Amino acid sequence: MTEILAGRLSHSSGVAPGIRGWQRVLSNFGVFVALAVLLVILTTALAPQLITTANPNAVSPAEAFQTPSPSHLFGTDESGRDVYTRVVFGAGNSLLIGIAATVVGLSLALVLGLLGGLGNRLGDFVSTRIVEVMFALPGLLLALVFIAIAGPGVVTSTVAVGLSTAPGYARIIRSQLRSVRNAGYVEAATVLGHSRLRITLQHILPGALAPIFVLGTLGVGQAIVWASSLGFLGLGVAPPAAEWGAMLSSGRTYIDVAWWLTVFPGLAIVATAASFTVLGRALNARTRQEVGG
Numbered sequence: 001m002t003e004i005l006a007g008r009l010s011h012s013s014g015v016a017p018g019i020r021g022w023q024r025v026l027s028n029f030g031v032f033v034a035l036a037v038l039l040v041i042l043t044t045a046l047a048p049q050l051i052t053t054a055n056p057n058a059v060s061p062a063e064a065f066q067t068p069s070p071s072h073l074f075g076t077d078e079s080g081r082d083v084y085t086r087v088v089f090g091a092g093n094s095l096l097i098g099i100a101a102t103v104v105g106l107s108l109a110l111v112l113g114l115l116g117g118l119g120n121r122l123g124d125f126v127s128t129r130i131v132e133v134m135f136a137l138p139g140l141l142l143a144l145v146f147i148a149i150a151g152p153g154v155v156t157s158t159v160a161v162g163l164s165t166a167p168g169y170a171r172i173i174r175s176q177l178r179s180v181r182n183a184g185y186v187e188a189a190t191v192l193g194h195s196r197l198r199i200t201l202q203h204i205l206p207g208a209l210a211p212i213f214v215l216g217t218l219g220v221g222q223a224i225v226w227a228s229s230l231g232f233l234g235l236g237v238a239p240p241a242a243e244w245g246a247m248l249s250s251g252r253t254y255i256d257v258a259w260w261l262t263v264f265p266g267l268a269i270v271a272t273a274a275s276f277t278v279l280g281r282a283l284n285a286r287t288r289q290e291v292g293g
Contacts, residue, residue: 030278034279041272041275056242077251078254087264090265101223106166131167142164152236161227177204180203224273231244232246
């Protein structure tokens, strides 16, 4: 009996995908394209000088509103600034805000999820009520309320987006913790006489928190869209710094005469968010297959 229980414990997490499974994921054309796009975006964000050597804030009024051409691939804006260069340099700000906001949201969700999934009745009650209050307001509205209290800026918009995404993450983490807590291998560990702390650290948390990476991958795309929305409203990165949402906001005034001012930043947002979503869904599907298997 002990050997059987020990064997069950050796597969406690059950979520580490095999090499063949990852090969199937990576062989998917959509995933391959998403990874390629994200690689380009990441390179652009970390080392924009490799993509362009121009100054994103260089003003040239004589070249204002030039259409896309070999000399200005994405055209120029109302001040004669090269839109291509600003899109390239804007990747760093947009990606940084998206990743930082996701980290904030997951961190808060982890605290609330652990409090509800592993805590006593009081902890579960407090966690549930906090999440319900946060869910009472739509995500973007919750972010706007926080910014109205704390003031606009890069840091506040990042925290605001993180707060708005935390309730959904918290519910997923709490549900996963409760599911794993009642799993057979946890019961086996209890029968073997393992301490509650050991069971929690070795068996419950590894299995329950495995979806964190998947949630983070999916969340970055959503966070970039929401951060860009705040930038569009003028609540994010202050001009003249390049940021995709802020570029959309400044370009909307000239949408009828200079479509490229909004199209290219918009395409960058869509491509980045869609790539993170495709990759996150592929990882989620693979994780579910491993757990189910």
